[in-house]
Structures are given as C-alpha cells and as structure tokens.
Amino acid sequence: MQIQNYRQVSGKEEIPGVVMRVIVGPDEGAPNFVMRIFEIQPQSSTPYHSHNWEHEVFILSGKGIIRGTETERTFHEGDAIFVAPDEHHCFTNTGNSLLRLICVIPLIDKKLPTTPSAKQSQ
Amino acid sequence: MQIQNYRQVSGKEEIPGVVMRVIVGPDEGAPNFVMRIFEIQPQSSTPYHSHNWEHEVFILSGKGIIRGTETERTFHEGDAIFVAPDEHHCFTNTGNSLLRLICVIPLIDKKLPTTPSAKQSQ
Numbered sequence: 001m002q003i004q005n006y007r008q009v010s011g012k013e014e015i016p017g018v019v020m021r022v023i024v025g026p027d028e029g030a031p032n033f034v035m036r037i038f039e040i041q042p043q044s045s046t047p048y049h050s051h052n053w054e055h056e057v058f059i060l061s062g063k064g065i066i067r068g069t070e071t072e073r074t075f076h077e078g079d080a081i082f083v084a085p086d087e088h089h090c091f092t093n094t095g096n097s098l099l100r101l102i103c104v105i106p107l108i109d110k111k112l113p114t115t116p117s118a119k120q121s122q
Numbered sequence: 123m124q125i126q127n128y129r130q131v132s133g134k135e136e137i138p139g140v141v142m143r144v145i146v147g148p149d150e151g152a153p154n155f156v157m158r159i160f161e162i163q164p165q166s167s168t169p170y171h172s173h174n175w176e177h178e179v180f181i182l183s184g185k186g187i188i189r190g191t192e193t194e195r196t197f198h199e200g201d202a203i204f205v206a207p208d209e210h211h212c213f214t215n216t217g218n219s220l221l222r223l224i225c226v227i228p229l230i231d232k233k234l235p236t237t238p239s240a241k242q243s244q
Contacts (some may be wrong), residue, residue, distance in 0.1 A: 001188060001190055001193070001195065001203060001204065001205050002199065002203070002204045002205070003188070003195055003197055003201050003202070003203050004202055005198075005200045005201050005202070006180075006200050006201075007200055008201055016219055023178065023180070023202035024178040024179075024202050024203075024204045028204040029204065029206055030176065030178060030204060030216060031176060031207070031229045032154065032155065032176065033154065033155045033178065033226065033228065034200050035178045035180065035202060035226065054153060055154065056146040056152060056155065056157045056226070057146075058128075058145070058157065058180075058224055060182070066123060066125075071123070073123065073125055075125055076127075078127045078128050078129055079125050079126065079127050079128075080125070080126055080128055080131075080145035080146050080157060081123060081124070081146075082123060082124045082129070082150040082151065082152060083123050083148045084123070084151055085153070087123060089123060098168075102180055102224065104155065104157065104178070104226055106154045106155065117143065
C-alpha cells in the first residue's frame, strides 16, 4: 500500500486559479483509473470542454456551478457528480473560499488521457 | 450530468459500525469505476481481506490505521491511499470521531465486484 497526503503532492497550475494534483495514478501503480484533486480559486473555472471519458467527482469543500450544454447546476460540499463521456462541462467556484474537489478519470492505455486542445474553450 | 449529496444516498451497514454508500456507480451510468463512501465508527474496522482489484482511497475526516500483511500504517484527513490488487488490507478507526473515506473500485463486467467470502476474515 502507498499513502501520501495530498498537500505534499506537487500541483500543476494549468489554468490561472486552478491547481491539479494527481494523488493516485500511474506513479503509484494504479492500473485502471486516476484520482486527482483540483483546487479552484473564487471566480476561477476549469475549461468548458468535452472528451470521450467520464468524470466521477466529489466536492470536498466550497461551492460552485457546473455548466453543461443546456444546464447549469449548483453544487456544494458532500455532492457527488457524474459527468458522462462526451458531455460538455465546466466547474466554476462561485463562493468566497477555495473550491476543492476530487475528480476520478479512467486510464487509457495505462496513461493519463489528454484532452484534445481543439475541444477546449474557456 | 447527475448530482446528489452523499448524505441523501441510502447506506448499507454490511458490518456493525461500517456504513457504505455507492455515490457514483452503475445506477448513474458509470462505465468503468465506482465511487463509494464509507463511514466507520470509532474502534470499528472493515474486514481484513484481499481481492483481485485495487482501491483508491481518500480520507475525508478522522484517523485510523490500515493493516496489510506485514505492515500497519496510520492515516488521517487528506491522505490518499493506494491498495494494489491482491494486497490484504483492513481499515480501522482509531480516533474518537467518525472516520469517513472515499473508496473507488473498478467495475468488472459493468457490475460491482463481490469480495469472495472465503477470503474474508475480521
């Protein structure tokens, strides 16, 4: 077994205001799926995009909205969110404190999947 | 997308002192893996067992120990734990408050895997 506190894992700020940490993944020997933590600053958002894999999300703290093609829904601590493959989505922190969430994705060919940049938009 | 707060999901107490809720799984259309929450009372434990699939765990609150074949390690809030396939394991709440953790497992043939009872022991 392997144990590490997420706060000790190096984060990557791919978008201003959004830091992602891979807390269980290929480096730990994960064979099928990857657990990540996102920390999103107030008023910051993940990209509005889609991809052909799912998200299974758990809200650790904070609150926000998730925007889809035709819907926009609020969420807060303790919510579990399923985003189906090919469903457009974007998480925005609408609160005054850090939004922290777990987001699990499948491994594809034993690697972290890469979102096609052509599908990304802010 | 689908959103539900874990507190609104029916729990199942399979072992005294241990309640499990499936918060994202086949009922939500999950194709590859299942997100569950376990709530473990002080001094209670999950079974000491093994199975041929992995666990990816995140400690939401509380503290405890995880016992393996040759190791026993402590954990607390914010820890991410990887338990490899076929690795024996058992989570015990050693604190005075509820131990809450997320545990993600793969779907096998699109179903929740069932731990072989012959491998279970308290």
